[in-house]
Structure formats: C-alpha cells, structure tokens
Amino acid sequence: MITVETVIFYTLSAIIIAAAIVVVRARNIFYAGLSLAVVLTGVAGVFLLLRAEFLAGMQVLIYAGAVIVLILFAIMLTQGIHRFENEPHNRMQFLALLSVIALSSITAFILLVHKWPLPVRKPIIPVWESLNTLETGRILVKEFALPFELLSVLLLAAVMGAMLIARKKGEGNDGN
Amino acid sequence: MTGINHYLVLSLILFSIGVFGVLTRRSAIGILLSLELMLNAVNINLVAFSHFLESITGHIFAIFLIAVAAAESCVGLAIIICVYRTFKDIRADNINLLKW
Numbered sequence: 001m002i003t004v005e006t007v008i009f010y011t012l013s014a015i016i017i018a019a020a021i022v023v024v025r026a027r028n029i030f031y032a033g034l035s036l037a038v039v040l041t042g043v044a045g046v047f048l049l050l051r052a053e054f055l056a057g058m059q060v061l062i063y064a065g066a067v068i069v070l071i072l073f074a075i076m077l078t079q080g081i082h083r084f085e086n087e088p089h090n091r092m093q094f095l096a097l098l099s100v101i102a103l104s105s106i107t108a109f110i111l112l113v114h115k116w117p118l119p120v121r122k123p124i125i126p127v128w129e130s131l132n133t134l135e136t137g138r139i140l141v142k143e144f145a146l147p148f149e150l151l152s153v154l155l156l157a158a159v160m161g162a163m164l165i166a167r168k169k170g171e172g173n174d175g176n
Numbered sequence: 177m178t179g180i181n182h183y184l185v186l187s188l189i190l191f192s193i194g195v196f197g198v199l200t201r202r203s204a205i206g207i208l209l210s211l212e213l214m215l216n217a218v219n220i221n222l223v224a225f226s227h228f229l230e231s232i233t234g235h236i237f238a239i240f241l242i243a244v245a246a247a248e249s250c251v252g253l254a255i256i257i258c259v260y261r262t263f264k265d266i267r268a269d270n271i272n273l274l275k276w
Contacts, residue, residue, distance in 0.1 A: 005178060006178055009178045009182060013186050016186070016190060017186075017189055017190070017193070020190055020193045020194070020213055021193060023193075023197065023209055023210065023213060024193055024194075024196055024197030024200070024201065024206075024209075024210055024213075029203050029205055029206055029209075032206060032209055033205075033209060036209050036212060036213070039190075039213060039216065040212075040216065043216045043219065043220060046183070046186070046220055046223075047219075047220075047223055049178075050183070050223045050224060050226075050227040051227055052223045052226070052227070052235055052238070054235070055219075055223060055235055055238050055239065055242075058239060058242055059219075059242065062242055062243075062246055063212075063216075063242065063245075063246075066246065067212070067245070067246055067249050070249060070250065070253055071205065071208070071209065071249065071253065073253075074205060074253040074256060074257060075205055077257055077260070078205065078256060078257060078260040078266050079203070079205070079266065087202065088201070088202060088203065088206070089200045089201065089202060090200055090201075090202050090269060092199060092200060093200050096195075096196055096199035096200045097196065099199075100192045100195050100196045100199070101192075103192065103195065104188055104189070104191075104192040107188055108185065108188055111181065111184050111185075111188070112181060112185075116180060116228070118180065118228050118229065119229065119230055132232065132235065135232045136232060136235050136236065136239075139232055139233070139236060140236060140239070144236050147240065151240060151243050151244075154243070154244070154247055155243060155246070155247055157247075158246075158247035158248075158250050158251050159247075159250060161251055161254070162250045162251050162253070162254035163254075165251070165254040165255055165258050166253075166254035166257045166258055168261070
C-alpha cells in the first residue's frame with residue numbers, strides 16, 4: 001500500500017542521502033557546507049513525518065540557521081570560498097570504504113533481524129493535530145528541569161570558551 | 177506504510193556516510209561537517225524510537241543533543257580558527273606538532 005507518507009519519506013531519504021554524499025565528497029569545502037544545510041533541512045522533514053514538530057522547528061532554527069552560518073564563517077575565515085583543494089581526501093579511501101561497508105552491513109543485519117517490542121499502533125494522527133509540542137514543553141520544565149538548566153550553563157561555557165580560544169593574542173586590556 | 181526499520185536504515189546510511197567522511201576528509205572543517213551528519217543520524221534514531229514506542233522522552237534527548245552539538249561545533253570551529261592562525265593550514269594531516 002503506497003500512502004502519501006511513504007512517498008514523502010522516500011523522497012526525503014533520497015534528498016538526504018544525495019546531499020550527504022556531496023558533503024563528504026565535494027572538492028570545494030564551501031559546497032560541502034551548503035549541502036549540509038540541505039541535509040539538515042531534510043532531517044527536519046523526517047522529524048515532521050515522525051510527529052516531532054517542535055524538534056523540526058528547532059532543527060531548522062538552530063542547525064540549518066545558526067550552525068550553518070557558523071560553519072560558513074569558519075570556512076571563509078580559513079580557506080576562502082574559491083580555493084579548490086587538489087586533494088580533498090587522504091589515501092585511506094579504499095580502506096575507509098571497506099570498513100564502513102562492514103560496519104553498516106553488520107548493523108543492518110542486527111537491526112533487521114531483531115524484533116522490536118513495539119506497542120500496537122494507535123491510528124496515526126495528522127501532523128497538524130499532533131500535541132507533541134505541548135507534551136514536550138510540559139515534560140521539559142517538569143521532569144527534566146535540572147538537565148535543562150545545566151544545558152544553558154553548558155552553552156554559556158561553550159560560548160565563552162570559544163571566544164577565549166578564537167580571539168587574537170594581545171587583544172583586550174588585560175595584557176594577555 | 178513506513179515502519180521503524182525504514183527510519184533506522186535511513187539513519188544507518190547517514191551515519192555510515194558520516195563515518196566515511198570523518199575517515200577520509202583532509203580538511204578539519206570537512207571532518208566537523210561529517211561529524212554533524214553522524215549527530216543527525218543519531219537524532220533521527222532517537223525520534224523514531226520515541227514515535228514508535230509512544231514515549232516523548234526521545235524528543236527531550238534529541239533537544240539536548242541538538243544543544244550539545246551546537247556547543248561542540250562552536251568550540252570546534254574556534255579551535256580550527258586558532259589552529260589556522262598558528263599553522264596557516266587546517267588540513268588534519270599537516271597539523272602534526274604533537275605527533276611522535
């Protein structure tokens with residue numbers, strides 16, 4: 001039985017996998033960064049298919065927005081947009097391909113053989129009637145309130161650490 | 177009808193492509209990009225299990241993972257810029273000051 005959801009899933013998967021291959025193979029690192037944005041947006045679409053509409057929004061805002069801008073800035077500050085690398089990959093490609101195929105076939109065998117103890121499915125509700133955002137927000141400030149606050153401390157520490165690492169020596173008035 | 181195996185296989189393929197990128201990329205930024213692919217594969221896994229097990233906890237984990245990944249790429253890119261200032265190069269096999 002082919003439903004609309006199946007068609008959307010396969011289309012999204014094709015887009016994600018094609019863009020991911022561009023990310024790891026592109027000669028120009030700037031194109032790799034741009035196609036990473038395509039992958040991240042596609043993953044947001046997969047989240048929508050799984051009724052995680054809040055996460056899909058966060059994915060677009062944080063990943064496809066902020067992280068991509070950060071990465072593109074870092075590319076422009078280091079290599080530049082127009083510089084093509086003559087040799088973007090090292091000499092282990094064959095070995096890497098072999099080990100990746102071995103890893104993925106073993107994992108695929110295990111997860112396709114294993115029977116997941118899933119509950120019987122309720123009838124699937126459409127995305128626009130999903131209440132998962134409400135549920136996520138409630139549980140985030142009730143049961144997971146402490147990890148949530150710790151996460152903000154982590155983000156603050158990461159931002160301060162990044163500023164400290166990336167600044168030029170001798171900047172500021174403290175004489176470092 | 178898409179079952180949980182569809183999503184798991186998609187996430188496995190994405191993760192494998194990411195591992196391949198981490199192993200073969202020479203540019204340190206390229207390695208970081210492939211790392212983001214792997215983290216997204218993990219996110220798909222968490223949300224798929226959360227959906228099919230009908231428990232919302234997987235969404236919370238995925239939110240935490242997105243935030244930790246943002247912190248990681250923030251610090252990682254700062255380190256890359258710092259290394260670029262020192263070496264004028266960010267190819268991972270040329271940064272060998274600490275190599276024995």
